[in-house]
Amino acid sequence: MSESILSIRGLRKQYASGTDALKSVDLDIKRGEIFALLGPNGAGKTTLISIICGIVTPSGGEVLIDGKNWQRHFREARTRIGLVPQELTMDVFEPLISTVSFSRELFGRRPDPKRIEEILRELSLWDKRKTILKELSGGMKRRVMIAKALAHDPDILFLDEPTAGVDVELRRDMWNMVRRLREHGTTIILTTHYIEEAEEMADRVGVINKGELILVEEKTELMKKLGRKVLHLQLAEPLAAIPPTLAEWNPRLSEDGSTLTYEFDAKAERTGIPSLLTAMRDAGIAFKDLDTHQSSLEDIFVGLIHHSKAAA
Amino acid sequence: MNWRGIWAIYKFEMHRFARTLWTGLAVPVITTSLYFIVFGSAIGSRMSEINGIDYGAFIVPGLMMLSLFTESIFNASFGIHMPRFTGTIYEILSAPLSAIETVLGYVGAAASKAMSVALVIFVTAHLFVDVHVEHPLLMLLYLVLVAATFCLFGFIVGIWAKGFEQLQVIPLLIITPLTFLGGAFYSIDMLKEPWRSITLFNPVVYLINGFRWTFFGTADVAFGTALAATFAFFLACLGVIWWIFRTGYRLKS
Ligand SMILES: Nc1ncnc2c1ncn2[C@@H]1O[C@H](COP(=O)(O)OP(=O)(O)O)[C@@H](O)[C@H]1O
Numbered sequence: 001m002s003e004s005i006l007s008i009r010g011l012r013k014q015y016a017s018g019t020d021a022l023k024s025v026d027l028d029i030k031r032g033e034i035f036a037l038l039g040p041n042g043a044g045k046t047t048l049i050s051i052i053c054g055i056v057t058p059s060g061g062e063v064l065i066d067g068k069n070w071q072r073h074f075r076e077a078r079t080r081i082g083l084v085p086q087e088l089t090m091d092v093f094e095p096l097i098s099t100v101s102f103s104r105e106l107f108g109r110r111p112d113p114k115r116i117e118e119i120l121r122e123l124s125l126w127d128k129r130k131t132i133l134k135e136l137s138g139g140m141k142r143r144v145m146i147a148k149a150l151a152h153d154p155d156i157l158f159l160d161e162p163t164a165g166v167d168v169e170l171r172r173d174m175w176n177m178v179r180r181l182r183e184h185g186t187t188i189i190l191t192t193h194y195i196e197e198a199e200e201m202a203d204r205v206g207v208i209n210k211g212e213l214i215l216v217e218e219k220t221e222l223m224k225k226l227g228r229k230v231l232h233l234q235l236a237e238p239l240a241a242i243p244p245t246l247a248e249w250n251p252r253l254s255e256d257g258s259t260l261t262y263e264f265d266a267k268a269e270r271t272g273i274p275s276l277l278t279a280m281r282d283a284g285i286a287f288k289d290l291d292t293h294q295s296s297l298e299d300i301f302v303g304l305i306h307h308s309k310a311a312a
Numbered sequence: 313m314n315w316r317g318i319w320a321i322y323k324f325e326m327h328r329f330a331r332t333l334w335t336g337l338a339v340p341v342i343t344t345s346l347y348f349i350v351f352g353s354a355i356g357s358r359m360s361e362i363n364g365i366d367y368g369a370f371i372v373p374g375l376m377m378l379s380l381f382t383e384s385i386f387n388a389s390f391g392i393h394m395p396r397f398t399g400t401i402y403e404i405l406s407a408p409l410s411a412i413e414t415v416l417g418y419v420g421a422a423a424s425k426a427m428s429v430a431l432v433i434f435v436t437a438h439l440f441v442d443v444h445v446e447h448p449l450l451m452l453l454y455l456v457l458v459a460a461t462f463c464l465f466g467f468i469v470g471i472w473a474k475g476f477e478q479l480q481v482i483p484l485l486i487i488t489p490l491t492f493l494g495g496a497f498y499s500i501d502m503l504k505e506p507w508r509s510i511t512l513f514n515p516v517v518y519l520i521n522g523f524r525w526t527f528f529g530t531a532d533v534a535f536g537t538a539l540a541a542t543f544a545f546f547l548a549c550l551g552v553i554w555w556i557f558r559t560g561y562r563l564k565s
């Protein structure tokens with residue numbers, strides 16, 4: 001078996017309205033990982049998931065599940081996939097337990113009350129099993145959506161913005177559940193527009209914006225970037241160019257020549273700041289003000305989106 | 313085949329009907345009784361026989377067909393329209409179900425319900441008149457074919473409709489008038505020309521007369537013609553549904 005359980009190749013979607021929701025996305029999901037798809041509203045996250053799950057028809061490209069085309073082998077593909085959609089949509093007149101059993105059988109699985117009980121207990125839904133769905137709170141409904149998605153024991157689980165509008169307790173429960181599922185070998189793909197969520201949960205993070213995947217990276221790599229700091233120096237006199245004596249530090253000069261930016265590893269023994277400042281004094285460059293700040297995932301994210309906008 | 317999936321949809325739909333079981337049964341019993349009181353006593357007293365058949369018995373197949381049409385269309389269209397409306401269709405679309413399997417689940421359940429109502433009418437009619445069925449097996453088969461056809465048609469309506477009021481439009485504005493004008497309660501031979509010939513363009517005439525033939529062995533059109541017409545309608549509906557799933561029309565964006 002290859003390392004990637006799911007391969008997305010050149011996936012495109014243009015809606016009838018003309019919106020280009022996905023512009024040729026390529027992505028490989030590794031077996032057993034938690035992958036976070038991070039992007040602002042309207043980035044195309046739901047569209048991507050919906051195409052993989054068979055709810056939206058792609059305009060081009062394909063999805064492979066263990067190397068098999070997801071449309072040609074749709075039975076196998078769909079039996080293996082579970083989806084928790086973004087919206088809380090359910091048959092509100094049904095009792096909780098019947099709707100979860102329904103999901104299991106719909107996906108072709110033998111009825112298994114024991115397994116359903118396990119799932120409901122794990123999601124703290126067992127006491128409410130006889131409740132009619134419309135009587136449940138929003139948080140409970142979210143749990144029901146997860147129970148439905150897990151009812152047929154999928155080994156690939158999609159969670160579309162699972163924690164949007166969810167309280168702290170449920171968020172914690174959900175993250176614990178996701179971790180437990182991963183321990184049992186389930187591959188998890190979740191979308192979010194909260195950076196902290198990607199940071200806390202994921203093994204890898206993909207950043208999507210305007211239908212384009214602009215970065216896919218190990219979270220630890222992102223965290224390394226996160227550990228970096230930036231020093232801004234407001235110069236007393238604008239510079240035309242960086243003097244050769246400062247090249248060693250590789251600083252960046254703003255367009256108007258008034259700000260010098262130096263990026264450094266805050267955790268390193270030598271940040272290079274004292275030597276840089278000494279070199280500047282020797283070169284006769286004075287500054288009015290300085291500040292340092294952490295480059296957060298948010299910064300990286302905003303920077304990336306900025307980049308892709310500038311490139312477009 | 314994902315038989316479990318089909319069965320899950322079937323059970324879900326039947327469960328939905330069961331929630332309104334009593335009204336679901338009371339309505340056909342009451343309307344049938346009303347028809348017999350109004351048509352049977354008021355008209356039947358002046359018109360005792362049509363083609364040698366007692367008028368009360370004569371209208372039984374027509375009554376059953378009228379209910380079968382409207383029940384089939386309504387149940388099947390509502391069954392598929394509801395998940396589209398609430399958004400729960402996502403689960404059906406993401407399940408390992410082929411188009412045929414999805415349709416079997418919804419149409420199977422709607423047809424079961426519609427046939428139950430038709431049979432309730434049949435039983436209720438016996439309270440008022442003697443009805444003897446000449447070809448009981450053919451009668452049941454015909455009932456299945458017509459129920460399946462109109463449920464397929466209802467399924468199409470449920471996918472086409474943009475709102476709940478459109479679900480009512482087809483049965484009320486098309487099917488009910490065609491049924492009343494299609495000889496549900498009279499023989500088209502009683503009509504003067506050119507009305508008789510014009511009526512032959514009404515497809516419902518064939519459905520009703522095919523069904524009536526299984527009861528009495530005589531009807532306004534030959535049984536073979538009626539069966540062929542019904543079958544043609546059945547195939548046309550299947551064709552449209554095949555196209556819907558192929559293109560994702562109003563099911564997928
Ligand atoms: N059914 C649809 N018809 C037309 N446009 C759509 C539809 N669904 C989504 N879009 C558009 O496609 C883009 C991507 O949407 P979506 O995939 O929902 O993004 P996200 O989930 O990242 O917020 C948006 O511009 C959205 O308006």
Ligand SMILES: [Mg+2]
Nearest residue numbers: 045046047086
């Ligand atoms: Mg979304």
